[in-house]
Amino acid sequence: MHDYKAAANALENKTILITGAGDGIGRVAALTYAKHGATVILLGKTTQKLECVYDEIVNLGYPKPAIVPLDMRGATKQNYRDLAATIEQQFGKLDGLLNNASILGSLGPLEHFCVSTFENIMKVNVTAQAMITKYMFPLLRKSPSASVVFTSSGVGRQGREFWGPYAISKFATEGMMQTWAAEVGKTNIRINCINPGATRTSMRASAFPGEDKNTLKTAEELMPTYLYLMSESSNDVNGQSIDAQPK
Numbered sequence: 056m057h058d059y060k061a062a063a064n065a066l067e068n069k070t071i072l073i074t075g076a077g078d079g080i081g082r083v084a085a086l087t088y089a090k091h092g093a094t095v096i097l098l099g100k101t102t103q104k105l106e107c108v109y110d111e112i113v114n115l116g117y118p119k120p121a122i123v124p125l126d127m128r129g130a131t132k133q134n135y136r137d138l139a140a141t142i143e144q145q146f147g148k149l150d151g152l153l154n155n156a157s158i159l160g161s162l163g164p165l166e167h168f169c170v171s172t173f174e175n176i177m178k179v180n181v182t183a184q185a186m187i188t189k190y191m192f193p194l195l196r197k198s199p200s201a202s203v204v205f206t207s208s209g210v211g212r213q214g215r216e217f218w219g220p221y222a223i224s225k226f227a228t229e230g231m232m233q234t235w236a237a238e239v240g241k242t243n244i245r246i247n248c249i250n251p252g253a254t255r256t257s258m259r260a261s262a263f264p265g266e267d268k269n270t271l272k273t274a275e276e277l278m279p280t281y282l283y284l285m286s287e288s289s290n291d292v293n294g295q296s297i298d299a300q301p302k
């Protein structure tokens with residue numbers, strides 16, 4: 056799947072919701088899915104960033120996207136209910152959900168973690184991902200073949216010192232994906248995790264400020280795996296945690 060080559064129209068007639076679509080990996084995933092024919096719904100915190108991605112997609116002649124400015128830290132059940140109602144009205148179904156938005160917080164010894172930072176990280180990285188998935192579920196059921204992709208991390212599979220609440224949130228993400236995948240079993244919905252690996256984004260730069268970014272993969276280089284998981288080629292893949300960068 057790392058060298059997966061999607062047909063130009065692999066995502067045609069699909070509607071895909073991407074969280075954190077204004078920057079980093081989410082932005083590139085949105086552009087890539089749109090390039091392959093999907094109508095993308097761009098959800099993120101900063102409206103201006105979403106508008107830039109919107110303009111890029113329109114200027115490239117891809118299907119017209121939609122924008123949902125939403126701070127997932129404070130988002131309520133009603134926000135997600137309203138979002139589901141709007142998607143249902145405009146598109147009738149949802150074929151893909153890329154749960155990508157996350158925050159890093161600050162790195163340091165767990166002994167000294169800040170409780171409010173911990174709570175914010177859990178809200179954005181875990182609770183909000185669970186909520187959006189729950190409220191999108193009825194729309195995913197209406198798709199002939201729907202894919203939910205959570206975003207994990209290497210520090211969500213093997214504990215590592217100083218990665219604190221972020222690492223704990225990513226262990227929770229892996230557990231959430233496994234639980235959900237076991238419940239959906241063999242249905243029209245598949246649920247998997249992707250671990251991007253070290254990638255040239257602002258989140259990575261804040262975790263490793265002294266690192267030479269030219270040594271890192273770009274988000275564009277990860278896209279074969281992101282495309283694979285959203286395309287019909289992965290219809291039989293469920294409950295897997297997949298590395299976007301081969302070891």
Ligand SMILES: NC(=O)c1ccc[n+]([C@@H]2O[C@H](COP(=O)([O-])OP(=O)(O)OC[C@H]3O[C@@H](n4cnc5c(N)ncnc54)[C@H](OP(=O)(O)O)[C@@H]3O)[C@@H](O)[C@H]2O)c1
Pocket residue numbers: 074075076077078079080081098099100101102104125126127128129154155156157158179206207208209250251252253254255256257258259
């Ligand atoms: N980059 C890596 O090396 C790496 C490695 C392993 C895993 N990951 C995971 O990959 C995913 C993408 O990471 P990235 O490196 O692309 O990060 P990034 O460049 O920091 O982008 C994160 C995105 O999430 C959005 N976001 C943050 N808080 C939000 C909130 N409260 N509500 C709505 N949207 C919010 C941001 O929107 P704003 O810009 O508007 O704040 C931004 O679009 C994350 O889940 C991350 O944990 C990344």
